[in-house]
Amino acid sequence: MNLKTEEKNGILIIFVKEERLDAHNSNDLKITMQDQFASGKKNLLVDLNDVRFIDSSGLGALVSGFKNAISHQGSLKLASLQPQVKSMFELTRLHRVFEIFGTTAEALDNF
Amino acid sequence: MEKNEIEVDIKVPNQTRYLSLIGKIGEDIAKELDRYNGDRDMLAYHINLVLTEAMVNAIKHANAGDPEKMVHVYINISDLELLIRVFDDGQGFDINTIPPPDFNTLEDRGRGIYIIRSLMDSVKYERVNDGNMLEMTKRLC
Numbered sequence: 001m002n003l004k005t006e007e008k009n010g011i012l013i014i015f016v017k018e019e020r021l022d023a024h025n026s027n028d029l030k031i032t033m034q035d036q037f038a039s040g041k042k043n044l045l046v047d048l049n050d051v052r053f054i055d056s057s058g059l060g061a062l063v064s065g066f067k068n069a070i071s072h073q074g075s076l077k078l079a080s081l082q083p084q085v086k087s088m089f090e091l092t093r094l095h096r097v098f099e100i101f102g103t104t105a106e107a108l109d110n111f
Numbered sequence: 112m113e114k115n116e117i118e119v120d121i122k123v124p125n126q127t128r129y130l131s132l133i134g135k136i137g138e139d140i141a142k143e144l145d146r147y148n149g150d151r152d153m154l155a156y157h158i159n160l161v162l163t164e165a166m167v168n169a170i171k172h173a174n175a176g177d178p179e180k181m182v183h184v185y186i187n188i189s190d191l192e193l194l195i196r197v198f199d200d201g202q203g204f205d206i207n208t209i210p211p212p213d214f215n216t217l218e219d220r221g222r223g224i225y226i227i228r229s230l231m232d233s234v235k236y237e238r239v240n241d242g243n244m245l246e247m248t249k250r251l252c
Binding site (some may be wrong): 063 | 127
């Protein structure tokens, strides 16, 4: 899976550089987030700007990351969701769980 | 076949790497539906999604991740209705025992069948010949 990471103001940003976040590749994202929390990172931001398609496994990977963040007294926030990706968060009520921002810059101001 | 009807019958190995191929076929078919009055891009996304969810269900649960098995997908789309059948030759499961997700507890899994049920008008899973078939339909007019 193509992921790019960048650190800004102590926040690790993971850019998902894939068109699909699905059952084929979402476990890679899940493991990357697990590793980051395990290595002591507290605050993660996942940027989904390139993702045009998400399925229940992709949503599940993000839920897993969210729970991981809580158990490490950290946080996981999301940015740059495409409209159809956002509609999946709404369908599964996960938009009530995650803090979702329009842009990475906006998200960084809210940690 | 009726006029304006598209039929696709395809078999792929029981591996998640083929999800995007099948999803894309469904999406491209939806974009050909000139007479569909609703949001065609949204319909395309939903077809991609239900195909993906149904295939994952077959690959991981019914066929128990066995890469030697095959998943058989049949799509029939007319001006009136979209019909999707996903066949597996695994053990199967009882779709009616799968509860809807509990929105108050955060689980990693358990949203796939809920998504299919939310986006389609009818969903059933039954034993056919030597395997199982997940059949789902959606009215298009």
